[in-house]
Amino acid sequence: MHDPILVINCGSSSIKFALVTADAPAAPRLAGQAERLGGVDARLTGTDARGAAIAEALPGADHEAALTAILSRLEDLRPTAVGHRVVHGGERFTAATRLDAEVLRALEALGELAPLHNPANLAGIRATRRLFPELPQVAVFDTAFHQTLPPKAYRYALPEALYRRHGIRRYGFHGSSHAYVSRRLAALGDRPHGGWLIAHLGNGCSACAVWQGESVDTSMGLTPLEGLVMGTRSGDVDPGLHAHLARRLGWSLERIDRLLNHESGLLGLSGLSHDMRRLEQAAAEHHPGARLAIEVFCYRLAKALAALSCALPRLDGIAFTGGIGEHAPAVRARVVEQLHHFGVRPDAAANAALDGDREGRFDAGQGPRLWVVPTDEEAQIAAETRRLLEGETP
Numbered sequence: 001m002h003d004p005i006l007v008i009n010c011g012s013s014s015i016k017f018a019l020v021t022a023d024a025p026a027a028p029r030l031a032g033q034a035e036r037l038g039g040v041d042a043r044l045t046g047t048d049a050r051g052a053a054i055a056e057a058l059p060g061a062d063h064e065a066a067l068t069a070i071l072s073r074l075e076d077l078r079p080t081a082v083g084h085r086v087v088h089g090g091e092r093f094t095a096a097t098r099l100d101a102e103v104l105r106a107l108e109a110l111g112e113l114a115p116l117h118n119p120a121n122l123a124g125i126r127a128t129r130r131l132f133p134e135l136p137q138v139a140v141f142d143t144a145f146h147q148t149l150p151p152k153a154y155r156y157a158l159p160e161a162l163y164r165r166h167g168i169r170r171y172g173f174h175g176s177s178h179a180y181v182s183r184r185l186a187a188l189g190d191r192p193h194g195g196w197l198i199a200h201l202g203n204g205c206s207a208c209a210v211w212q213g214e215s216v217d218t219s220m221g222l223t224p225l226e227g228l229v230m231g232t233r234s235g236d237v238d239p240g241l242h243a244h245l246a247r248r249l250g251w252s253l254e255r256i257d258r259l260l261n262h263e264s265g266l267l268g269l270s271g272l273s274h275d276m277r278r279l280e281q282a283a284a285e286h287h288p289g290a291r292l293a294i295e296v297f298c299y300r301l302a303k304a305l306a307a308l309s310c311a312l313p314r315l316d317g318i319a320f321t322g323g324i325g326e327h328a329p330a331v332r333a334r335v336v337e338q339l340h341h342f343g344v345r346p347d348a349a350a351n352a353a354l355d356g357d358r359e360g361r362f363d364a365g366q367g368p369r370l371w372v373v374p375t376d377e378e379a380q381i382a383a384e385t386r387r388l389l390e391g392e393t394p
């Protein structure tokens, strides 16, 4: 039995980690995050294996220094394997994969398709391999859950050669989260074989249509930029925008990339913040940019959910997850009120009560179910790591 498993999710300036034990899923979990890496205010926060708070300043720490600090928190808890989140698996990596030098080289080549994520994921893998050379390490891909998309959902209306020769197609992301939530809904026994729409709303946001436990369409595409409005990412824009900015304003590709990935979304619309909590406060104080940003965010999400429903033979329910999906009842209310013609009927009091890390239903007992299901990408990554190492088919 491979237990416990250390899960690492390495971002450009943060590392999220958890030590996941299959035997005792309800026990306190050593988990947390190192944030603002590279800065003077870098810090490590979380809870230790006894459930006590961790708060440690790590001034100037880079990824390797932060991982060393995380590892020192393991004390006598020895992980038997490490599961890494890797955002883009491209065409080649369709399931969790044991990491070796050849796989790492192949992953490097995929960096361009997820520039905010894959290079940081790889830095984390390299540092962990140096620190833990004896442990098996596994990559679990955001794209893997969406391997069941049919061609009508994953092909762009572009010449076939671009797909055949260069792998230009829709891949979809946040697969560990969508997989976890759909399995959780099935475990809860709520219409387990039906059609669900899942909205993962964190810093990155994506929605997924799940039929009988399999992803059948999703809002992200070739890269994690397509689809919904996100913290700093634009989501869908007119593809003609790129040529327009280049021709009319003389913008370079790098400048356009920065605009769409780092300066847009909630931040760009509001002119204030990428953070939904901050925007809700500002909107309550009548900040026009914050109000517009929330309005566009909710409308675009409702529109995407309506579109994704076309992938389902039947709509059994909608589930919300991620920081915004779990903690912002006002956002959920605004989204579902724009889906009333699907027969969606929220219970306002039940919705308002689900404002923390709590799982629960907020429909009024008619029409499609409405759920909040806190995501646990770490549990999903640990389970897939364990399954691979134990040689079972994923």
Ligand SMILES: Nc1ncnc2c1ncn2[C@@H]1O[C@H](COP(=O)(O)OP(=O)(O)O)[C@@H](O)[C@H]1O
Residues within 6 Å of the ligand: 201, 202, 203, 204, 231, 274, 275, 276, 277, 278, 280, 322, 323, 324, 327, 328
């Ligand atoms: N109480 C809250 N009310 C509104 N938004 C919240 C609340 N708590 C967290 N959020 C929002 O959740 C988002 C971060 O989601 P999270 O899932 O933690 O991100 P990540 O994608 O980095 O894992 C931010 O926009 C944050 O403002």
Ligand SMILES: CC(=O)OP(=O)(O)O
Residues within 6 Å of the ligand: 087, 117, 142, 173, 174, 202, 203, 204, 205, 224
């Ligand atoms: C793929 C993606 O957008 O991930 P995140 O939400 O962690 O940025």
Ligand SMILES: [Mg+2]
Residues within 6 Å of the ligand: 202, 322, 323
């Ligand atoms: Mg998260």
